[in-house]
Amino acid sequence: MTEEELEQLIKNKLPGIEVHKAFSPMRNFAINKIEAREAAVAIHLRIIGEEVQIILIKRTKYEGAHSQQIAFPGGKKDQTDPDLQFTARRESHEELSIDTEQGICLGALTPVLIPVSSFRVTPFVFVHKAFPSLKKEEREVQEIISCRMSDIDTFSKKTYQDVIAKPGLTIKNVPGVAYKGHFIWGATALILHELNYLLKISESKKRNKP
Secondary structure: OOHHHHHHHHHOOOOOHHHHHHHOOOOOOOHHHOOOEEEEEEEEEEEEOOEEEEEEEEEOOOOOOOOOOEEOOEEEOOOOOOOHHHHHHHHHHHHHOOOOOOOEEEEEOOOEEEOOOOEEEEEEEEEOOOOOOOOOOOOOEEEEEEEEHHHHOOOOOEEEEEEEEEOOEEEEEEEEEEEOOEEEOHHHHHHHHHHHHHHHHHHHHHHHOO
């Protein structure tokens, strides 16, 4: 896998909603039929041979729908943000101290609707030769999680758990991936699965190359 190969896959037709369904079969996918606030997240990754390493975060405990969930750095678009890619970069700087100029943007994956908080989240993929020094913003980030895609492979490691979506609401048998005591589900799992799907396409092409 090279940066160029991944960039080409992202810029081709994305699998999108059909792939998302594997990790949220009950989700309402009518993104354009409801009012949703724009937000963006950043997938910071580096490619080491055939392996991809990514950065996730665990959010702190707070009074909100995404308390203590595993996520990508990101948040809502500010009025002063010129575009959503900048939102992803700004939030990465605020939450992990990643400079807004660091990382080459390879493109965006399919937007994901988060009904519980009424956000339409666009994931941007940023590739790094080496990860910069990371420093968590204590109010928003409880833990920084660096892992390989093979450790959280959404095809081979898919499992189901009951999760508390918000106070008073428990969802049964939610699809996700367990990793070192964490459970990756919801929008984060959808985004990971689309990225992983693209990586698997690249692997398949290489295996079948004459």
